[in-house]
Amino acid sequence: MMDIDMPLDIAFIRRQFPFLRASPPPVYLDSAAMAQVPDAVLNAMTQWEHSSRANVHRGMHARAEESTIAYEAARSTVQQFLNAKHSDEIVFTKSCTEAINLVARSWGETHLQENDAIVLSMLEHHSNIVPWMQLKDRKGIDVLWMDIDENGMPRMEDLEKHLKTGRVKIVSVTALSNVLGVTPDLQKIIALAHEAGALVLLDAAQAIAHMPLDVQKLDCDFLAFSGHKLYGPTGIGVLYGKRKLLETMPPFLGGGMMIREVHTEGFTPADLPAKFEAGTPPIAEAVGLGTAMEWLVAGCRLQVANSSHASSNQQRRTGILWDDIQPHEQSLLQHATCSLQQISGLHILGPTPDSQLLTHGCVSFTLDSVHPHDLTEILGRRSIALRAGHHCCMPLHKRLGIPASTRLSVGVYTTKEEIDACVQAIVEARKKLNT
């Protein structure tokens, strides 16, 4: 048994990432866009390709059965990771974006009428804005916004005001801002929305890798995320939805696997979750995502190679794994914030220092007279990777009155030395551009 009070062995963790084994090692501070992948995930996917590659839920041969078992085991792992009540509440998609689109199209088209309203926050990523804007155009619904306060937190009074109209049918908010690193008060948003008869979708693209998300405890109606920010592969996402809601929703895409019966006059859809998984699903990627979750729960701390189909750790309650990851990432962000604040003309976006608000995952900033693209280009030439731009959050940047920002994001493998190297390089880059 591992001792959960032990700090993470970061050197041990880093050795498990091929990307970080390069020499000299890159300074990778862009995990909010794309987390790197450990050997355990790559090995599990390769093992599936080598010995189990076959289509799922189709065919009676042994490989088809193995493949189906691996795919459904991944679904169970996701169910346990989120503490969902039923495994058929877990729908595999190609991305978090597709999962949100699924809700907007399937649930939205069926349940929204003209003059209904939906609520978004100013923190949202374009993937949680555009699907609703498309719906607005088609259905004549209103999109109402929660503005943010001086700390970047969505204003509850805006939500209350919108809910009072009695027109709001769903509140779709991020569980963790990909720019400011703030977490809205999810419990309160969900309680208020439910009180007013509205559903809640959580965009957990960022939150999934930085905090426990217990869908039963939260009581959210939908939750979406993708694999590549959780140390898993690209091309896989997840939609969690309460069973009673998913059952009332029509299929999103049509094709194989999502049907019970097709005849010349029509079709009847399959049961959950197949109803929403038309076509051959991303099977290797699902296996990879399941393994990434198992790795994060236990494997990243074990000094022995973990079997790709390990199930011994599946009984662990969600939440345990965060007891050592969160303190590690918190100390990194505090160190980054303190170091960045020493740079004159650098402005950190997000909570004011006296707000006592914890941030997760990332810290974003602007630097006087230095464009984020110049900064990250110069840093990139020194193998220091940061993201620059509007981070797919144009409404938020407009609200903050800036065209773009630079984002430093951390993961389980990030070290203080990487942050120090980055801060030093920022100082030198500014000198180069402005002297």
Place this chain on the structure above:
Amino acid sequence: MDLYAENILDHYRHPRHKKPATRHPPFDSVHSRQPETIVHTEANLSCGDEISISLNIKDDRITEIFWDGTGCAISQAAMSMLSEELHGKTMTEIEALTPQNIYDSLGVPIGPRRAKCALLGLLTLKNTLRTHKGVDHVSWARLIALHNH
């Protein structure tokens, strides 16, 4: 080769022909016949870069150029370098300018990641003149596809 070569940084730090928009002279007071002033703005929404160009044109030739803008060193330096080449140019000569002309002036390798930074000034310039002529603006895709003869 360093993208931030000394000549680029020099233009970025000390941009030529750059003046805040409000201080553009409305016309060339030396000449009795008032030249036309055309102003046009283009932006690169993906990074927030913006360039405005103000041209005075007389007898189909550029007699005066001012520009203003915000953005990265590449976009601002490229515009500054371009502005030095424009005096006396005809509209036909501007239409003939290609992305390669800009890359040659910059003198450093411009990859696809930074092409739109380098070319924002050229796009703005061409569309300033197209506004004047009343013809359709050139798009990013058309501009990037332009090659030297």
